[in-house]
Amino acid sequence: MATKKKKTSKAKATSKKKTTATKSKEKKDATDVEDDELFKELLEDEDEEDIKQKDTSDEESSEDEELAGMHTINYDIKDLPGIGATIAKKLMDVGYSTVNSIAITPARMLIEEAGLGDKTASKIIKAAREALNIGFKTADSVWERRKSLARINTSSTDLDNLLGGGGIETGGITEFYGEYRTGKTQLMHQLCVNVQLSKEEGGISGKALYIDTEGTFRPERLIQMAESKGLDYREILKNVIYARAYSSDHQIMLIKDAMKIIIDKNIKLIIVDSLISHFRAEFIGRGTLANRQQLLNLHIHDLLRLSEMYPELAVVITNQVQSKPDTFFGDPTKATGGNVMAHGATVRIYLRKGKGEQRVAKMIDAPNLPEGEAIFALTEGGIVDVDH
Known part of the structure; x- marks a missing residue:
């Protein structure tokens, strides 16, 4: 045996x-x-x-x-x-x-x-x-899944409430569009600071990935915003990962590369400012419109996929506007990118100028939020409520 x-x-x-x-x-x-x-x-x-x-x-x-x-x-x-x-x-x-x-x-x-x-x-x-x-x-x-999503405050209670209370929601794409000097880039800088705050302070203790297509990113603004909150600006700057996109192809490649560092670098916010700029410059004329929209559609879906892959990640993009010459009443401006952009964003906010440094944000589209408006102000220290 x-x-x-x-x-x-x-x-x-x-x-x-x-x-x-x-x-x-x-x-x-x-x-x-x-x-x-x-x-x-x-x-x-x-x-x-x-x-x-x-x-x-x-x-x-x-x-x-x-x-x-x-x-x-x-x-x-x-x-x-x-x-x-x-x-x-x-x-x-x-x-x-x-x-x-x-x-x-x-x-x-x-x-x-x-x-x-x-x-x-x-x-x-x-x-x-x-x-x-x-x-x-x-x-x-x-x-149950939606209850687990986090939010990044904008430093304006009025704007946070317009966005559903608490600010920018993770797990989706939030788009801000408007003319120049309406506060789009300023808001992006503010979010880079606020995402690093603790949950109790209105952030989600993460880093930001900033893709700049127009050369408007300014570390100086981050320093001013950080100091206004009593934060160490050196730490704030270290936690913002920056890339300058020089073409639409480069921009698309950067988003694909972002997948490789999201977890390792604790990225909780991706910003593309602005998403449409290179596409408008490179695809000129009606003959190229179909190709532009197809490429833009793929790019937006890459961003959507990232927000689905990582529920703790917020994707925020800015968009430009164009005039509607046949409009005789109301605001003649509309967002660029057509239906591809309209369907791609989860939440769409239109920004326009108000009195002085005031800016008006209007809710254009959201799956679960009503139309409405919020007023905030741009100051040296960043975004604030009007009655601040």
Whole structure:
């Protein structure tokens, strides 16, 4: 019996070594010709386990699991079946560092950006979606997710209330458009300071990523705004990551590169000031309009995808305006970018000049907020309420 046990142990050890060697080889190869059977087997094992859990859990525990699944965005992507060290490195090198980022990305993008094969990309995305339980869910679970979203105050209570109370909401795109000198860039600078504040002070303790397309970013303004709040301006400046975009292609590339640093750098705010500038300058004439809108649409969807990947991230963009010559009554200005911009932003705010340093913000569109107006003022110390 003892001899038989020894042989069995040796056989098991030998079998284990072979399996380890096989898995190591698969991780090194990790291409289109990776072991489909192993991947299928792993997925089947997971499916069987999921079925068992569903059979033994009641409605309440099932709901808890779904809500818990929302927090798996920070899990290591290596936890997904079929992703070895080589594939994981390919994905992380181009910014796909979370399960959520993989789950909501089209297979075409993983193929192009990470150099994966068709089958590999599709299987990995499927596994990520199953891990997150992406699909139909009840409205109360959506409500639970929305309650977890944070806000960045604007330093104006009136403007914060217009935005739903508390300021700029994370998990979406907020657009401010208006003529020159209406406070768009000033507001962007203020948000760079305020995002760094604690939750109790109206911030979310994060850093800002500022993409400047017009050369209007000024660290001096950050210093003035920081000092008016009694903050150490040196720390404020260190926590704003800046990039100057010199063309529409460069601008698009910077947003794609942003994926790689959001988690590592604790980025909680992305600003693009202004989003449309290079597109208007480079695509001139009606003949280029279709191409411009297609490229702009892809760019906005990159930003939308970022806000979906990282619910604690706020994306804020500024936009220019153009005149409507056929308007005889009312304000003749409208936002540039057409329907692509209109549909891309979650919340749209129109800024116009008021008396002196006063500015008027008008709610144009939001899924859950009524139309309304707010008045704030621009001062040397930053954005303030009019009665300040």
